Amino acid sequence: MDKKILLKVRNLTRVFGSKKKRVVAVKNVSFDIYENEIISIVGESGSGKTTTARMMLNLLKPTEGTIEIEGEDISNFRGKKKREYWRKVQGIFQDPFASFNQFFTVRKVLDDSFKLFDVQPSKEEKDKRIRKVLEYVNMRYEEVAEKYPFELSGGQRQRIMIARIFLIEPKLLIADEPTSMIDAVLRSSILELLLSLREREKSSIVFITHDLGLAYYVSDRILIMHNGELVEQGSADDIITNPQHPYTKKLIQDVPTLHQEWAL
Ligand SMILES: Nc1ncnc2c1ncn2[C@@H]1O[C@H](COP(=O)(O)OP(=O)(O)OP(=O)(O)O)[C@@H](O)[C@H]1O
Numbered sequence: 001m002d003k004k005i006l007l008k009v010r011n012l013t014r015v016f017g018s019k020k021k022r023v024v025a026v027k028n029v030s031f032d033i034y035e036n037e038i039i040s041i042v043g044e045s046g047s048g049k050t051t052t053a054r055m056m057l058n059l060l061k062p063t064e065g066t067i068e069i070e071g072e073d074i075s076n077f078r079g080k081k082k083r084e085y086w087r088k089v090q091g092i093f094q095d096p097f098a099s100f101n102q103f104f105t106v107r108k109v110l111d112d113s114f115k116l117f118d119v120q121p122s123k124e125e126k127d128k129r130i131r132k133v134l135e136y137v138n139m140r141y142e143e144v145a146e147k148y149p150f151e152l153s154g155g156q157r158q159r160i161m162i163a164r165i166f167l168i169e170p171k172l173l174i175a176d177e178p179t180s181m182i183d184a185v186l187r188s189s190i191l192e193l194l195l196s197l198r199e200r201e202k203s204s205i206v207f208i209t210h211d212l213g214l215a216y217y218v219s220d221r222i223l224i225m226h227n228g229e230l231v232e233q234g235s236a237d238d239i240i241t242n243p244q245h246p247y248t249k250k251l252i253q254d255v256p257t258l259h260q261e262w263a264l
C-alpha cells in the first residue's frame, strides 16, 4: 500500500487510579491512521475508546507507548508546537454544549477559533471563511451569527461545532459518538457533513461508536476494542464478512440487521 501514515500509535497504555484501585483503561494498543481514510473504533461502554481518543488528541498522557504524527513524537510538543498539533488533529465530542461558551455568540466562537489555533487571516478573509463554513452546514450567517448557544437547538449547536472544524481544516478529526444524542434524520445529515470533510479537505476521520452497523456504513477500516485491548483491526468488509476474534463475532450477532439497516 502506498498510502501515507498520518498518525502512528504504538503500544499505548493508560492506567488510572492508585495502587489500590487501579484501572487499566487502555492496554498496549497499536495502530496506524492513513491520510484521507475513515476509520472507526468500536467497542462497548468502558472499553477504552474515549481514553484512546484523548491520548490521540494530546489531552491525556499515555502511561506507556508513543504517538507520532508524520514521524514526530507528540509527547515532546509544547507551546506553539502543541497548538499546531491541535490545529491538525481536532476532536468533536458527545455533548457540543460542553465545548461551547455560554456567553459567546456564534460569530465570536468562530472568530476566536482562528486565534486559538494560531491562524491569522485578514478580517475580510475571516468573514468570507465563516460565511462559507456556515453554508456547508446549511446555516445562514445572518440567522445565526449573533445568537447565543441557548438560543440554538442541540442539532444547530452540533452543526456550529462542525462549521468550526471546517474553518480550521484539520488533517485528522476524531469524532467521539458525535451523533448519539440526536434524532435519526439529523443524525444522518450530520454524518454526511462529517464525511464530506474527507472529500473537501482530504482529511482523515476517526469515528468512535458502540454501533458496528454505523461503523460498517461509514468506514474504510474498523478497530474493535474490548476491555482496553485492541482485539481486531481490518478493512470494514473483512471485519464484517470474516471476523476472527470471538468478541467481534459476538458484536456482529448483536446487529442482526447490519446489512439491511444501512442499505438505504
Ligand atoms: N479519569 C479517569 N479516572 C479513572 N478512571 C477512568 C478515567 N477515565 C476513564 N476511566 C476508566 O477507564 C475505562 C475506559 O473508559 P473510557 O471512557 O475510555 O471508555 P469508553 O470506551 O469511551 O466508554 P463509553 O462507550 O461509555 O464512552 C473505564 O473503566 C473508565 O471507568
Ligand SMILES: [Mg+2]
Binding pocket: 049, 050, 051, 176
Ligand atoms: Mg467514551
